Amino acid sequence: MAQKLQTIGFDADDTLWHNERFFHLTQQRFAELLADHAERAHLDARLLEAERRNIGHYGFGVKGFTLSMIETAIEVTEGRVPATVITQLLEAGRDMLDHPMELLPHARQAVAAVAETHHLVLITKGDLLHQERKLAQSGLGELFDAVEIVSDKRAATYARIFSGTPGGAPGAMMVGNSMKSDVIPAIEVGGWGVFVPHDLAWDLEHAEAPDAPRYRALDDLSGLADLVEKIG
Missing domain, CATH: 3.40.50.1000 (HAD superfamily/HAD-like)
Structure with missing residues (x-):
């Protein structure tokens, strides 16, 4: 039985x-901020690689996603990403956490x-x-x-x-x-x-x-x- x-x-x-739609919107903003350094498809692939690497360290969620965006920005710009872009990525992460x-x-x-x-x-x-x-x-x-x-x-x-x-x-x-x-x-x-x-x-x-x-x-x-x- x-x-x-x-x-x-x-x-x-x-x-x-x-939930996921806020990640997509933020990822679009990420691509806009780094448009002078890499094409969207390449950025998306690099970000996904970073997320896969970092899950074991940061876990799932907005904080890990934000750190992966920053890491990817540093990698694709070979360390030349402006501090203003890092600041905007941090603000984007906080906006996701604060979204109703x-x-x-x-x-x-x-x-x-x-x-x-x-x-x-x-x-x-x-x-x-x-x-x-x-x-x-x-x-x-x-x-x-x-x-x-x-x-x-x-x-x-x-x-x-x-x-x-x-x-x-x-x-x-x-x-x-x-x-x-x-x-x-x-x-x-x-x-x-x-x-x-x-x-x-x-x-x-x-x-x-x-x-x-x-x-x-x-x-x-x-x-x-x-x-x-x-x-x-």
């Missing part, structure tokens, strides 16, 4: 509220609907203070039974979190916009993985959809309550 679904985990950035949180469509209704019947956990990675601030601004905090702000999302992360929730991993579902971080590792530990796509996606979060019986995909969060009811 299948394990009854008792716990639902939600990703935060680009699942419940907008904006919920995605159906987010509030979806969370509220399943909160009535299931144990809810917010599982997100990124800057601790920034994520706490966005959750507070969202007005969704009181609907969650637990909040986990983690350095990365791997199978071991979900195994640890779901081991302390009702039903364990077999009775858990993870909902998110990242196949790599939200869906696949949750399925690997025996839970359900529900993919809710977002128009913008970070290249480092790309992965192919798994061929697994506990994988599901929704067009948006409006279909979540029905899916949860169907799974039982």
Whole structure:
């Protein structure tokens, strides 16, 4: 007999509220500031390389992104980047941290609907203070039974979190916009993985959809309550 679904985990950035679009806007500003030194495609590739290198040092989020922009600016200008550009990149990072949180469509209704019947956990990675601030601004905090702000999302992360929730991993579902971080590792530990796509996606979060019986995909969060009811 299948394990009854008792716990639902939600990703935060680009699942419940907008995030990636602010990175894209800032990256566009970054390219404009360095237009005299490199073409946009080359800058984008160098910045992505820097982000990939730096995740282990700085983690995920705005602060690591800002430091990677500065590092890339120094590299592509061979150390000649003006201090005024560094200043503007730092200001761009602060603007991202200060930007008001904006919920995605159906987010509030979806969370509220399943909160009535299931144990809810917010599982997100990124800057601790920034994520706490966005959750507070969202007005969704009181609907969650637990909040986990983690350095990365791997199978071991979900195994640890779901081991302390009702039903364990077999009775858990993870909902998110990242196949790599939200869906696949949750399925690997025996839970359900529900993919809710977002128009913008970070290249480092790309992965192919798994061929697994506990994988599901929704067009948006409006279909979540029905899916949860169907799974039982």
